[in-house]
Amino acid sequence: GEDVEQSLFLSVREGDSSVINCTYTDSSSTYLYWYKQEPGAGLQLLTYIFSNMDMKQDQRLTVLLNKKDKHLSLRIADTQTGDSAIYFCAESGRTGGFKTIFGAGTRLFVKA
Amino acid sequence: DTAVSQTPKYLVTQMGNDKSIKCEQNLGHDTMYWYKQDSKKFLKIMFSYNNKELIINETVPNRFSPKSPDKAHLNLHINSLELGDSAVYFCASSQAGEGEKLFFGSGTQLSVL
Numbered sequence: 001g002e003d004v005e006q007s008l009f010l011s012v013r014e015g016d017s018s019v020i021n022c023t024y025t026d027s028s029s030t031y032l033y034w035y036k037q038e039p040g041a042g043l044q045l046l047t048y049i050f051s052n053m054d055m056k057q058d059q060r061l062t063v064l065l066n067k068k069d070k071h072l073s074l075r076i077a078d079t080q081t082g083d084s085a086i087y088f089c090a091e092s093g094r095t096g097g098f099k100t101i102f103g104a105g106t107r108l109f110v111k112a
Numbered sequence: 113d114t115a116v117s118q119t120p121k122y123l124v125t126q127m128g129n130d131k132s133i134k135c136e137q138n139l140g141h142d143t144m145y146w147y148k149q150d151s152k153k154f155l156k157i158m159f160s161y162n163n164k165e166l167i168i169n170e171t172v173p174n175r176f177s178p179k180s181p182d183k184a185h186l187n188l189h190i191n192s193l194e195l196g197d198s199a200v201y202f203c204a205s206s207q208a209g210e211g212e213k214l215f216f217g218s219g220t221q222l223s224v225l
Binding site: 031033035037040041042043044045048086088092099100102104105 | 116152153154155156157160168202204212213214215216217218219
C-alpha cells in the first residue's frame with residue numbers, strides 16, 4: 001500500500017530553524033499535509049500543499065514539495081519552545097482512494 | 113465552542129467489557145472518521161462515514177461497530193474488549209471537496225486491563 005516515511009526525532013535550539021523531512025510513495029498524491037500534535041491533544045492541521053505547487057509559505061512555516069523525488073519538507077523559522085510537538089506528514093491521493101495516509105510523526109524537541 | 117468533541121476523554125475498563133465512545137462535530141462537515149493511535153503514535157484510519165453512509169472500513173475486527181445517527185455524530189461501539197485495543201481513539205471530520213483537511217477531536221484514551 002501507500003507509505004509515508006519521516007524521521008522520528010529532531011532536536012533544535014530555540015531561535016534556530018527546524019526542517020522536518022518526509023517521503024511518500026503515492027505518485028497520484030493530490031494533497032500533502034503537515035499536522036501538529038501537542039501532548040494530550042488531537043492533531044491540528046498546520047498547513048497543506050496541492051501537488052501542483054512547489055512551495056507554500058505561511059508566516060514562520062515554509063513547505064517545499066519535490067514531486068519528482070516524492071519529498072516534502074516543513075521548515076519552521078525562529079523555532080520556539082512552544083513548537084515542541086509531534087509533526088505528522090500526510091498525503092491523500094487517488095491510489096489510496098483519497099484516504100489520508102499518515103507518517104509515523106517526527107518528535108521536535110526545542111532546547112531553550 | 114469545540115469543533116469536534118468526543119467523550120469520554122479517558123476510559124478504563126476490564127477485558128471482555130463492551131464500551132462506547134461518542135463524537136459530535138459542529139462544523140457542518142459531511143464526512144466523519146475514527147482513527148486509532150497506538151503507543152508509538154502511529155495513526156491509522158478505522159472507519160469513514162459520508163452523510164451517514166459508511167465509505168471506508170479498514171481491516172478492523174468486527175467487534176468494532178461505528179454508528180452514525182446523523183452527519184454530525186459518529187459513535188464507536190466496541191464489544192468484548194481486548195488488551196490490544198488499548199490506544200487513543202480520535203474522531204475527525206472533514207468537508208468533501210476541500211482536500212480532506214481533517215479536524216480532530218482531542219482523543220479518548222482507552223485502557224483495557
